[in-house]
Amino acid sequence: MLEIVFRPKAEADLEAIADYTKAAWGDAQAKRYLLDIRNKIAATIHYPGMGSRVFGLPSVYRKIPCGHHRAIYRFTDTEFIVVRIVHERDDVLDEIEDFW
Numbered sequence: 001m002l003e004i005v006f007r008p009k010a011e012a013d014l015e016a017i018a019d020y021t022k023a024a025w026g027d028a029q030a031k032r033y034l035l036d037i038r039n040k041i042a043a044t045i046h047y048p049g050m051g052s053r054v055f056g057l058p059s060v061y062r063k064i065p066c067g068h069h070r071a072i073y074r075f076t077d078t079e080f081i082v083v084r085i086v087h088e089r090d091d092v093l094d095e096i097e098d099f100w
Contacts, residue, residue: 062074
């Protein structure tokens with residue numbers, strides 16, 4: 001099974017999502033929503049190729065819907081690497097990871 005790795009920008013995205021959701025709908029809803037996102041990511045590691053390609057990024061990047069967000073990831077033989085979690089209405093940045 002692949003190990004799930006969250007890149008620093010994905011961790012920051014989760015924190016921002018939690019802060020916004022908590023301010024708008026309360027702490028309980030923020031916890032539920034983040035758990036839903038993490039559960040969707042965890043379910044995807046069994047079939048990492050199931051995500052769709054991300055327009056404008058190299059073909060190694062895939063995306064899956066997570067509520068009103070999209071988890072952008074790539075994977076290796078041993079890791080499922082979540083690089084960003086963006087709102088469904090946001091454009092995906094060309095420079096999605098610091099080292100690319």
